[in-house]
Each structure stands twice: as structure tokens, then as C-alpha cells.
Amino acid sequence: MNKQEQINKLVEEALNSVDDVQRAATKPYLFTRINARMNKGTETFWEKVGWFIGRPAVAFTGLCMVILINAIVIMNNRPSDSMNSTELAVQTQTDEFSYTVATIYDNENTQP
């Protein structure tokens, strides 16, 4: 028998090895153990909250949300290099009509 035939034989033997398998049985006193586990008490509210927050999907989503909110806040509060349109309009009007408070000092200095 060559190597390949030997391997094929082993593969078929392995595949057929569970054909007549018996059902595995549990250890004795399963019901007692189940009862004990049920009476042990359930998780508290905070344990459930901790478990929920600790799930990778929730933790990752939460982290992404925090980063996103921070990014939005930073973008919105960034000081602009140029004046926006409202500021520009006010500035233009101020320059045009000279909105300055007339003081006594101004009236007295008539000389150029």
C-alpha cells in the first residue's frame, strides 16, 4: 500500500469512527446541581449593567461616540482665521459711517 492509499484509508476510518457512537451521559445529580445554581441567586442590576457595558460591541460603539462628539465640539469651536459675513458687514458699516462717540475732546480739536 503506497502512502496516498494509506492516508485515504486513515481518513475514511476517522470519518467513520463516530458512526456507531454511544450518547455521552451527564455526571450524576445534575438536577441537584441545577437547583443549587438556580438558588445561588441572579445577577444584581449593576452586574448586568457592567456586563452590558463590557460587551465589545457596546464598549467600542461608546468609545467611537465619545471620539465623534469630541471631534464635533472641537470643529465647531475652532477660531476662524477670517471674519464671518456678519462681522464683516458690521465692520464695513462702522468704517463707512464712522460710528464713533463724539467726545468733548473731538469738538475742541477742530484743527486737522
Added chain:
Amino acid sequence: MNQPELIVQLQQGDEAAFKKLVDEWQDMVYNTALGIVQNAEDADDITQEVFIQVYKSVSSFKGDSKFSTWLYRITLGKALDHEKKKKRKKRFGFVQSLFGGDGVEQIHAVEFEHPGVQMEKKERANELFSALKQIPDNQRIAFTLHKLEGQSYQQVAEIMNTTLYAVESLMSRAKTNLRKELKNYYNNSIAEK
């Protein structure tokens, strides 16, 4: 007491009915879980979880499917969840080991021996179970239900909530993948000798 009566009593919170149900179905649940997780302690743990889940949620069982089908679905769900948790722990163990912890022990899986396999077939069966870990979950489930639990393709289709054709396809792909895995294994082991 027939099964519908038993379920009605269980829905009413009858503890004797629950004990009867556990006695009747424990080996089926345990054997299915064992086939998936390949560890006796874990399978025992899952079996307990399954029956606790059954006790808590039996009121939601409407009888649309067979009780056994419902029980198989809970068992498979719990077993797969358990596997995922174990994989996460293994990854964590690996990270721990990088920082000098004792996580290395958890990385190496222990070879599994199914207690129901005949003595003369144990070696081949161990190799088959190792190969089973390498194939996709749905193929593994179909193979386990059919081969270890002796369910027909039609019953497997009901449990997996799919068609007969899909189960035939899953079984065919499972066998192909297992052959490939086993061939690789035997090729390497013969080359080492």
C-alpha cells in the same frame, strides 16, 4: 404523563415536572454540547445553563416546533456562545502571557476523547474531533447533530431552521473540509515518522 402535559405543568412552575424534564433530556443536551465544545466540564456547565434557560423561558414555548427542536436550538446557541467566550479568554490569556502572566496554559487545547466512541476507534475519533474544530460552525453543527446525535437530515434541517437541500450541502462541505484537514494531518504525521 405525555410531553404536552409535562410542558403545561412546567409552564405552571411545577418543580416535579422540571425534574422529569431534566431526567428525560439531560443526555441529549449534554451530548450535543459535548460534541460542540469538546470538553466534559464545559458541556456539563452548558447543560445546566440550558435547563435554567428552559425553566425561565418555557412560558414562551408556543409549540410551533417540537419541544426537542426548541431544546436543541437553545443548546446549540449556548454551546456556540460558550465557544466564543472561550476564544476571547484564550486571546486574553495570550496577551497576559506576553506580559509575563500565566495565560500560556489556556492556549494549548487538551485533546478530546468522546466517551461514547468504541475503544478501537478512539484514536481515529480523536483526530476527527480535532479536525471538526477547524471547519465552519454551521457545518460542524450539521455534522454533530447527524453523526453524534443520530438526527436525520430532515430533523437537522428543522433544528437549524433551514431546508433539507441546505443540510445536504452543509454535510457534503463538512465532509470535504474534514477530509482535507485529516489528509493534511496524516501527511504531516507520516512525514514526521
